[in-house]
Amino acid sequence: MSAPRTDQKFFLLAAHALALGTLALYWPVTGYPFINFDDNEYISENPVTQAGLTWHGLVWAFNGIHVGNWHPLSWLSHMVDCQLFGANAGGHHLVNVLFHIANTLLLFAFLRATTGAKWRSAFVAALFAWHPLHVESVAWVAERKDVLSTFFWLLTLIAYARYASRSKGQGPRAKGFYGLALVFSALALLSKPMAVTLPFTLLLLDWWPLGRMRSGESGLRNFRTLLVEKIPFFILSLALCAVTFLVQRTAGAVSPVEWSSRLGNVPVAYLRYISKTLWPSDLAIVYPYVYHWPLAAIAGSVLFLAVFSILALGLCRREPWLASGWFWFLGTLVPVIGFVQVGAQSMADRYSYIPSIGLFIVLVWGATELCAARPNRQWLLAITGGAALTGYALATAWQISYWRSSEALFLHALAVTQNNYVADNALGKTFEKAGNDLRARALYEEAVRIEPRFVISQYNLGLCLIGFGLKKQAFEHLAAAAKLDPGNADAQFNLGVYFLQNESWPDAARCFEATLKLRPDYAPARAHLAQAQAKLGKFAEAAAQYHQALRLDAGLPDATNGLAALLAAHPELK
Numbered sequence: 001m002s003a004p005r006t007d008q009k010f011f012l013l014a015a016h017a018l019a020l021g022t023l024a025l026y027w028p029v030t031g032y033p034f035i036n037f038d039d040n041e042y043i044s045e046n047p048v049t050q051a052g053l054t055w056h057g058l059v060w061a062f063n064g065i066h067v068g069n070w071h072p073l074s075w076l077s078h079m080v081d082c083q084l085f086g087a088n089a090g091g092h093h094l095v096n097v098l099f100h101i102a103n104t105l106l107l108f109a110f111l112r113a114t115t116g117a118k119w120r121s122a123f124v125a126a127l128f129a130w131h132p133l134h135v136e137s138v139a140w141v142a143e144r145k146d147v148l149s150t151f152f153w154l155l156t157l158i159a160y161a162r163y164a165s166r167s168k169g170q171g172p173r174a175k176g177f178y179g180l181a182l183v184f185s186a187l188a189l190l191s192k193p194m195a196v197t198l199p200f201t202l203l204l205l206d207w208w209p210l211g212r213m214r215s216g217e218s219g220l221r222n223f224r225t226l227l228v229e230k231i232p233f234f235i236l237s238l239a240l241c242a243v244t245f246l247v248q249r250t251a252g253a254v255s256p257v258e259w260s261s262r263l264g265n266v267p268v269a270y271l272r273y274i275s276k277t278l279w280p281s282d283l284a285i286v287y288p289y290v291y292h293w294p295l296a297a298i299a300g301s302v303l304f305l306a307v308f309s310i311l312a313l314g315l316c317r318r319e320p321w322l323a324s325g326w327f328w329f330l331g332t333l334v335p336v337i338g339f340v341q342v343g344a345q346s347m348a349d350r351y352s353y354i355p356s357i358g359l360f361i362v363l364v365w366g367a368t369e370l371c372a373a374r375p376n377r378q379w380l381l382a383i384t385g386g387a388a389l390t391g392y393a394l395a396t397a398w399q400i401s402y403w404r405s406s407e408a409l410f411l412h413a414l415a416v417t418q419n420n421y422v423a424d425n426a427l428g429k430t431f432e433k434a435g436n437d438l439r440a441r442a443l444y445e446e447a448v449r450i451e452p453r454f455v456i457s458q459y460n461l462g463l464c465l466i467g468f469g470l471k472k473q474a475f476e477h478l479a480a481a482a483k484l485d486p487g488n489a490d491a492q493f494n495l496g497v498y499f500l501q502n503e504s505w506p507d508a509a510r511c512f513e514a515t516l517k518l519r520p521d522y523a524p525a526r527a528h529l530a531q532a533q534a535k536l537g538k539f540a541e542a543a544a545q546y547h548q549a550l551r552l553d554a555g556l557p558d559a560t561n562g563l564a565a566l567l568a569a570h571p572e573l574k
Contacts, residue, residue, distance in 0.1 A: 007118060010118055011108075011109075011112060011118070014108065014118070014122040014125075015105055015108060015109075018101075018104050018105060018108060018122070018125055018126060018129055019101050019104070019105060021126075021129070021130065021393075022097070022100060022101045022104055022129045022130065023097065023101060025129075025130060025393060025396060025397060025400070026097045026100065026138055026139070026400065027097075028400055028401070028404075029093040029096075029097065029138070029139045029400060029403060030090040030091075030093050030094045030097070031090060032089065032090075032093060032139070032403055032404050032405075033089045033405065034089045034092075034141060035140065035141075035403065035405075035406045035409060036406040036426065036429055036430045036433060037142075037285065037406065037409075037410075037426050038140075038142035039140070039141050039142045041066075041142075042078055042141070042142040042144075043078055043081075043082065043092065043141060043142070044087065044089075046078075048060050048079075049075065049078045049079050049082050050082050050086075050087070051079070051082070052079055052080075052082050052083035053076070053079045053080055053083045054079070057075075057076075057079050058076065060075075061073075061075035061076050061079070069145075069193070070193070070243055071145050071149075071190065071191055071192050071193065072190055073148065073187060073190040073191045074144050074145040074148055074149075074190075074191050074192065077095075077144055077148055077191075078092075078144060081095055089141065092141045092144075093139070093141060095144070096138050096139070096140075096141060096143075096144060096147055097138060099144075099147035099148060099150075099151055100129070100134070100137070100138045100147050101129075102151055103128070103147060103150045103151055103154055104125050104126075104128055104129040105125070106151070106154035106155065106158065107124065107125045107128055107154055107357065108121055108122060108124075108125035109158065110154060110157050110158050110161065111124055111125070111209075111361075113158075113161065114161050114205075114209040114210060115209045117365075117368075120364050120365060120368055123364050123385060123389070124357070124360045124361055124364050126389055127356075127360045127363075127364070127389065127392065128356070128357060128360060130389065130392050130393040130396050131277070131280065131356065131360075131392050131396065132280040132283060132392060132395040132396040132398075132399040133276055133277060133280055133283065133349050133352045133353075133356060134349070134352070134353055134356070134396075135283070135349070135396055135399045135400055135403070136283075136285060136348070136349040136350045137349070137350045137353045139400055139403040140285075140350070140403070143350050145191055145192040146192065146350050146353045147353075148191040148192070149188045149189075149191035149192035149194065149195050150188075150353060150354055151188075151191075152184045152185070152187040152188035152191060152195075153184075153188045153195055153198060153354060155184040156181050156184040156185045156188060156198060156202075157201070157202075157205065159177050159178075159180040159181035159184055160177070160178075160181040160202055160205070161205070161210060162177040163175075163177035163178040163180075163181060164206070164210050164212055165210075182232055182233065182236075185198050185233055185236060186236055189236055189237065189240045193240050193241070193243075193335065194332075194335050194336060194351070194354070195237075195240075196237040196238075196240055196241050196335055197237070197331050197332045197334060197335060198233060198237065199230045199233035199234045199237055200331045200332075201328060201331065201332065202230055202233065203226060203227070203230060204323075204324045204327055204328055204331070205324070206226050207316070207320055207323065207324055208320035208321050208323070208324040209320075209321070209324070211320075212226060213226065258291075261289075261291045261292065262338050264292070264293045264298050265289070265290065265293065265338045265346055266337050266338050267298060267301035267302045267305055268290075268293050268297055268298060268301045269337055269338060269346060269347045270301065270305055270330070270333065270337065271300075271301040271304060271305070272347055273329075273333065273347065273351075273352055273355070273356075274359065276349070276352075277352065277356055277359050280392070280395055280399075282416035282417070283349055283399055283416070284349075284412065284413040284416050284417050284420070284423070285349075285409055285410070285413050285423070286345050286348070286413060286417075286420065286422045286423055286426075287345055287346050287347050287348065287417060287420075288345070288346065288417065288418075288419055288420045288421060288422055288423075288450075288451075289345060289346045290346050305330075308326065309326065309327075309330070312326040312327065319365075319369065321361060321362070321365040322362060322365070322366065324358075324361070325358040325359065325360075325361035325362040325365070326358060326359075326362055327358070328355070328357065328358030328361070329355045329356070329357075329358035329359045329362070330358075332354050332355040332358065333351065333352075333355045336348070336351040345422070364385075367381060367384075367385070368381065406426070406427075406430040407427065407430050407431075410423045410426050410427035410430065411427065414427065419450045419451075420450075421446070421447040421448075421450040421451040421454050421457060422447075422454070424443045424444070424446045424447035424450070424457070425443070425444060425447040425454065425456055425457040425460060427443050428440040428441075428442075428443030428444045428447065428457075428460060428464075429460060431443065432460075432464065437464060437467055437468070440460075440464055441461070441464045441465070441468065444457055444460050444461035444464055445461060447461075448461055448477070452480070453484060455481050455484045455485040455488060455491070456481075458477045458478075458480045458481040458484065459477070459478065459481035459488065459490065459491050459494070461477045462474045462475070462476075462477035462478035462480075462481060462494065463478075463494060465477065466498075471498065471501070471502070474498065475495075475498050478491060478494055478495045478498060479495060481495075482495050482511070486514070487518060489515050489518040489519045489522070492511050492512075492514040492515040492518070493511070493512070493515045493522070493524070493525055493528075495511045496508045496509075496510075496511030496512045496515065496525070496528060496529075496532075497528065499511060499532075500528055500531065500532060503535075505532045505535040505536050506532075506536065508528070508531075508532040509529060509532040509533060509536065512525050512526075512528050512529035512532060513529060516529065521552055522552075523549045523550075523552035523553035523556050523559065524549075524553075524556065524558065526545045526546075526548050526549035526552065526559070527545070527546065527549040527556055527558040527559040527562060528558065529545050530542040530543070530544075530545035530546045530549065530559070530562055530563075530566075531558070531562055533545060534562070534566055539566065539570050539573060540573065542562075542566055543563065543566055543567070543570075543573045546559050546562055546563035546566065547563070550563065
């Protein structure tokens with residue numbers, strides 16, 4: 001049999017093994033429900049996505065800030081899922097799994113085509129497919145943005161490699177592949193802003209495996225040419241950077257963590273990602289932010305990163321895969337490593353979905369090169385690699401099992417982390433929805449005790465205490481939430497309800513006005529504002545607010561009854 005046909009047969013067999021193995025491994029998630037953490041805001045309690053693919057949904061996806069992010073293509077994918085599967089979580093999960101399989105095959109095809117190394121390419125793809133760090137990106141429906149963005153990311157790399165291989169970028173077909181790469185890059189950015197590092201990654205690929213960078217006197221001129229070639233990609237990325245930062249800042253997602261804490265967390269987080277890639281233990285859906293790492297941990301992390309980076313640069317000519325893989329890992333993590341702190345996590349498994357590819361390249365190519373000097377050790381490489389892959393697959397199956405319910409997921413997070421106020425709050429919400437208010441209250445109180453600056457737990461505890469009749473304590477927590485995040489419309493609204501119930505009319509009016517600045521189409525806030533204005537003697541303003549509330553929701557009882565009572569008392573307003 002000829003070599004090309006043998007290679008083709010290997011590719012097809014490996015691709016089938018990767019696809020079927022990944023499908024079998026992740027199949028249990030198709031029987032899992034949505035979890036009570038982002039899935040509700042993205043799908044299960046979101047009327048826009050539940051309506052399916054509509055013109056209103058299309059405009060909404062592109063023209064607004066939702067859940068602290070702007071990723072319209074991901075929103076549209078959820079709408080398509082709802083069009084196809086409705087509220088059946090299994091269908092949504094299956095689409096995530098299929099995207100993960102597609103990403104695995106695209107990665108395998110890209111590495112095989114650009115490096116010519118079939119076994120190493122297959123092994124990197126298998127690590128990507130079956131590593132437990134990637135469970136979060138696949139088993140969490142709300143993380144569709146991860147698998148969708150990576151799908152277009154890898155298509156970008158394949159199109160770019162085809163462009164680079166055709167007549168040094170000249171000719172219509174080469175330009176066509178360049179244009180295709182640019183389109184795929186834009187789609188990746190519209191799926192998740194983390195794709196802003198794509199231009200940087202393309203430059204790394206020019207070094208290895210594409211080998212487009214020359215050394216010697218012409219090296220600088222060659223680099224400038226390649227850099228200019230990436231300008232359209234950089235323009236797209238810079239535009240998305242600006243949009244994302246403004247959106248997250250406006251939505252209150254950018255955390256005001258001190259620079260000293262952020263700079264301390266960055267090197268430690270890098271080392272934690274490496275550690276969990278090599279030995280994936282104690283994985284959790286959320287790792288709480290650590291504001292003060294020991295100086296020894298920070299210094300040791302900085303030293304390791306610096307030494308390995310210098311080593312990679314020193315060997316970049318002899319072992320180009322080392323520099324390319326290592327700086328792929330470092331560079332693609334930059335948007336989420338914590339220089340700009342978004343959310344309450346110090347790191348996240350989902351953030352490793354693309355960056356881990358660089359580490360897998362370093363590990364697989366490095367192990368192969370070490371054994372290449374001693375051919376009689378090839379059997380050791382095969383046994384060790386097979387054992388590692390089997391271990392990762394078993395750990396992945398175990399990690400997947402925690403996603404069977406919100407309760408199991410957050411109980412596990414609390415078991416493997418410390419002071420995890422985010423998990424306490426999320427588990428509290430799970431018990432509250434199940435009707436166990438007493439346990440929910442205890443978890444909310446624990447979350448507030450650990451981190452009183454966490455807005456969501458302050459807000460949830462306030463609402464929970466209202467149910468226990470503890471209005472004074474509830475007010476303290478609702479007021480704390482409103483003060484911590486003046487842009488939280490729900491906190492402002494419920495604080496206004498508290499003032500309304502306690503006949504503090506000016507305070508109630510102020511809170512409802514703040515709510516309407518954030519959510520002008522929220523009919524209950526307009527009805528309650530009208531009630532407060534009527535108590536303050538502002539009858540004409542109250543009538544106008546009642547009418548607006550009824551235009552937004554014609555059947556709203558508070559507005560209907562309130563307006564009727566107001567007009568009966570003041571017929572001149574008719």
